[in-house]
Amino acid sequence: MRVMSDHDRPEPADDEADDGHPRVSHLRHTLARRLRTHRMHQQMTASALAQTVGISKAMLSKIESAERMPSVPVLLALAEGLGIGLADLFGGPAASMEPEFVARGQEPVLPGGDPHDGIQITLLGTMELPGIQIRLVRMRAEPGCTFPKPVQFDGFWIDHVIRGELVMQIGERRYHLRPGDSLTYRGEVPHEIVDMPSGPLEVLAVEGWLTSAGMNPGQVGKGTRGIP
Secondary structure, three states, X not given: OOOOOOOOOOOOOHHHHHOOOHHHHXXXXXXXXXXXXXXXXXXXXXXXXXXXXXXXXXXXXXXXXXXXXXXXXXXXXXXXXXXXXXXXXXXXXXXXXXXXXXOOOOOOEOOOOOHHHOEEEEEEEEEEEXXXXXXXXXXXXXXXXXXXXXXXXXXXXXXXXXXXXXXXXXXXXXXXXXXXXXXXXXXOOOEEEEEOOOOOEEEEEEEEEEHHHOOOHHHHOOOOOOOO
């Protein structure tokens, strides 16, 4: 199957594709992760898939690194080239039972954290279940960074400190976490990071939110610590 390549018609730039909407950014990162997972699961090289679809290897690389959102014809060609359904590329019900592999160094960097401000958040894995979506993220923060104001959402957090220290404000109480400490709390309670006594900081966090509430990753966590 031959479709229009990126040389025939340029794909929109990253900011144009997102149009400022966080849900589009989430879809782009989900597509990148699942596309790479399906390709590696089938032991297909990037060159082979790109040739099958009719796009350049460079464009496929941009899609798999979440730099570009492909056009609908390219999406259909990618699914056909991998022998899967279109829903499988976006983590739909047909894809929920398949293992999802994220190689070291290939974790998508999520918007919301700003490396220039000393914060970086990467997505390590996701799981969709009826009525709830869960994801594992890693936050790295440098001393002196500024954290957003507290927020609330229908869901939960489980934080585990790998290195450094942080002070969490959960409702009216404060918790001082050190390496090896974990903290589990409901998202409905106002929460925020108020201090980093020592750094740099590295935290593994499990985030879950109720999809039945009409929330999406761009809404529920934004402002908590920069994780969208």
